[in-house]
Amino acid sequence: MALLALHLFSALAFVVSSSSATSIISQIGVCYGQLGNNLPTPSKSIQLLQKLNATGVKLYDADPNILNALNGTKIHITVMVPNELIINISSNQTLADQWVQHNVVPYYPRAMIRYILVGNEVLSYNFKPLWFYLVPAMKKIHLSTETFGLSSIKVGTPLAIDVVESSVLLPSNGTFRSDISNKIMKPLLQFLNSTKSFFFIDVYPYFEWASKPNSISLDYTLFAAQNVTFKDPVSGLIYRNLLDQMLDSVVFAMNKLGYPSIPLFIAETGWPNDGDIDQIGANIYNAATYNRNLVKKFTAKPLVGTPARPGANISVNIFALYNENQKPGPSTERHFGLLHANGTNVYDIDLSGKTPDSTYSPLPQPTNNKPYKGKIWCVVAQGASWTELGRELDFACGQDNRTCEAIRPGGKCYKPNWFVLHASYAFSSYWAQFRQTGETCFFNGLAVQTSKDPSYLSCQFPSVNL
Ligand SMILES: *[C@@H]1O[C@H](CO)[C@@H](O)[C@H](O)[C@H]1NC(C)=O
Ligand SMILES: *[C@@H]1O[C@H](CO)[C@@H](O)[C@H](O)[C@H]1NC(C)=O
Ligand SMILES: *[C@@H]1O[C@H](CO)[C@@H](O)[C@H](O)[C@H]1NC(C)=O
Ligand SMILES: *[C@@H]1O[C@H](CO)[C@@H](O)[C@H](O)[C@H]1NC(C)=O
Ligand SMILES: *[C@@H]1O[C@H](CO)[C@@H](O)[C@H](O)[C@H]1NC(C)=O
Numbered sequence: 001m002a003l004l005a006l007h008l009f010s011a012l013a014f015v016v017s018s019s020s021a022t023s024i025i026s027q028i029g030v031c032y033g034q035l036g037n038n039l040p041t042p043s044k045s046i047q048l049l050q051k052l053n054a055t056g057v058k059l060y061d062a063d064p065n066i067l068n069a070l071n072g073t074k075i076h077i078t079v080m081v082p083n084e085l086i087i088n089i090s091s092n093q094t095l096a097d098q099w100v101q102h103n104v105v106p107y108y109p110r111a112m113i114r115y116i117l118v119g120n121e122v123l124s125y126n127f128k129p130l131w132f133y134l135v136p137a138m139k140k141i142h143l144s145t146e147t148f149g150l151s152s153i154k155v156g157t158p159l160a161i162d163v164v165e166s167s168v169l170l171p172s173n174g175t176f177r178s179d180i181s182n183k184i185m186k187p188l189l190q191f192l193n194s195t196k197s198f199f200f201i202d203v204y205p206y207f208e209w210a211s212k213p214n215s216i217s218l219d220y221t222l223f224a225a226q227n228v229t230f231k232d233p234v235s236g237l238i239y240r241n242l243l244d245q246m247l248d249s250v251v252f253a254m255n256k257l258g259y260p261s262i263p264l265f266i267a268e269t270g271w272p273n274d275g276d277i278d279q280i281g282a283n284i285y286n287a288a289t290y291n292r293n294l295v296k297k298f299t300a301k302p303l304v305g306t307p308a309r310p311g312a313n314i315s316v317n318i319f320a321l322y323n324e325n326q327k328p329g330p331s332t333e334r335h336f337g338l339l340h341a342n343g344t345n346v347y348d349i350d351l352s353g354k355t356p357d358s359t360y361s362p363l364p365q366p367t368n369n370k371p372y373k374g375k376i377w378c379v380v381a382q383g384a385s386w387t388e389l390g391r392e393l394d395f396a397c398g399q400d401n402r403t404c405e406a407i408r409p410g411g412k413c414y415k416p417n418w419f420v421l422h423a424s425y426a427f428s429s430y431w432a433q434f435r436q437t438g439e440t441c442f443f444n445g446l447a448v449q450t451s452k453d454p455s456y457l458s459c460q461f462p463s464v465n466l
């Protein structure tokens with residue numbers, strides 16, 4: 001009897017809340033990464049999230065300090081099971097139960113945990129050893145949520161767009177990679193469909209555009225094109241922005257495997273607000289434009305969806321809350337934040353989508369929307385610590401004995417024998433030699449790109465020529 005009453009009550013509550021004008025349209029959340037040594041505390045960070053009007057937050061783990069700070073808020077929370085645990089959890093229900101009991105149960109329901117994502121981009125090539133453990137691990141975590149009565153929690157896994165093998169620019173041809181399609185995607189979709197979960201996708205039109213800036217319109221990528229459209233020749237659907245093309249390539253790929261109704265959830269998207277000289281389009285103007293227009297698209301009433309799924313409810317997490325100074329890789333990686341590490345906005349943004357752009361302060365005009373042409377060097381950044389510099393210098397000179405020939409005694413760049421000058425030479429030389437193979441001008445944060453030639457006298461610094 002009590003149970004029946006409860007069911008009736010929740011059914012009623014559902015009707016009321018879904019027709020209420022104040023209920024959230026689709027979730028606009030923020031990814032709360034913590035790869036910085038200068039970030040605000042969890043409780044301050046949650047205040048900042050609320051000030052941004054975020055309705056969701058995605059954590060890359062289940063940090064107890066953050067979950068405690070979310071206690072009593074209305075923010076919908078995503079927690080993640082780290083890749084390292086997938087293999088063990090996949091074959092051990094006790095371990096899955098322990099993970100949920102330890103990382104979710106103590107905070108639920110006062111911290112509104114709604115999604116548990118198992119792993120991060122596991123079906124990309126670098127995690128190949130985990131591929132076959134993913135779905136079994138998800139099933140075990142899902143069973144744990146049932147065991148503990150956590151019925152409002154969905155279990156999923158965020159995948160990168162590289163699960164699509166065909167060009168994302170031709171949505172109707174969307175096909176999952178043949179190495180995962182039958183053996184992993186089918187069981188995964190079967191699981192997501194039967195548990196009424198979501199297909200969580202990390203999707204970055206920025207990278208797609210930046211790799212082909214001459215053939216894709218920037219305005220189209222920023223949801224700002226008045227007159228650029230793409231008509232898919234097979235489906236006849238008309239596209240007005242790049243994100244929709246990428247999302248629909250996933251939709252068509254799911255359709256081909258017989259799962260046309262699993263909802264999409266954008267687990268991550270975003271745009272860098274700064275970057276290296278060789279990184280086109282990474283600037284505040286584009287980042288603000290992309291994220292503001294993204295929010296408007298997904299909070300529009302009625303719901304817009306995509307051309308293949310008009311009116312669909314698609315929730316979004318924007319990457320990321322902060323510029324994170326300890327993320328490795330190219331400079332863009334450290335500049336996806338809505339906020340600086342000191343908690344101030346990089347640009348104005350209201351994640352409720354209610355503030356008109358006209359009320360925001362003007363944005364700085366972009367200067368790097370065209371590919372950089374010329375030479376670039378990689379030199380020691382201001383304020384680099386000498387101890388760390390020694391380690392990075394040894395690294396740069398240790399890969400190939402030609403890299404540092406010129407700064408050895410008798411070499412053209414040996415004199416003046418200044419440590420920082422030698423390190424700059426080594427960085428430039430290493431980067432010029434290995435950029436083709438994907439090496440970046442980073443050296444653990446001690447290096448920056450420059451377009452100003454550091455060469456002197458008869459010492460020529462090797463350069464990257466674009
Ligand atoms: C859209 O989906 C989100 C997340 O699942 C949900 O919270 C929201 O209520 C849905 N909105 C509508 C209008 O159905
Ligand atoms: C997985 O299980 C093995 C065997 O019990 C153990 O040695 C290993 O430390 C576990 N791995 C992790 C990441 O917990
Ligand atoms: C499963 O995990 C539990 C909890 O960590 C551990 O005690 C047990 O030994 C594991 N079982 C197997 C078969 O590895
Ligand atoms: C959450 O807040 C409530 C009310 O203040 C408190 O009773 C509860 O212990 C808190 N939960 C956690 C996990 O701290
Ligand atoms: C469609 O995608 C497949 C890969 O799944 C590819 O081989 C084929 O060339 C694509 N067709 C077109 C017209 O792009």
Ligand SMILES: *[C@@H]1O[C@H](CO)[C@@H](O)[C@H](O)[C@H]1NC(C)=O
Binds near residue numbers: 193258
């Ligand atoms: C997916 O789920 C729906 C609704 O639960 C069900 O009707 C359909 O048969 C499922 N599709 C497959 C291929 O299992």
Ligand SMILES: *[C@@H]1O[C@H](CO)[C@@H](O)[C@H](O)[C@H]1NC(C)=O
Binds near residue numbers: 226227228
């Ligand atoms: C499209 O619109 C832009 C301005 O938004 C304009 O510069 C451009 O000439 C237009 N292109 C065409 C083909 O009409």
Ligand SMILES: *[C@@H]1O[C@H](CO)[C@@H](O)[C@H](O)[C@H]1NC(C)=O
Binds near residue numbers: 340341342343344
């Ligand atoms: C916050 O950090 C940014 C970027 O380093 C800087 O431009 C800004 O002046 C800082 N603001 C405050 C109030 O410290």
Ligand SMILES: *[C@@H]1O[C@H](CO)[C@@H](O)[C@H](O)[C@H]1NC(C)=O
Binds near residue numbers: 051052
């Ligand atoms: C958040 O929403 C409120 C109410 O709509 C609005 O007044 C406020 O300006 C918004 N916050 C931001 C950062 O735009």
Ligand SMILES: *[C@@H]1O[C@H](CO)[C@@H](O)[C@H](O)[C@H]1NC(C)=O
Binds near residue numbers: 401402
């Ligand atoms: C540089 O390294 C190569 C192969 O590692 C070796 O054959 C060569 O002798 C080295 N040259 C010098 C000058 O040490």
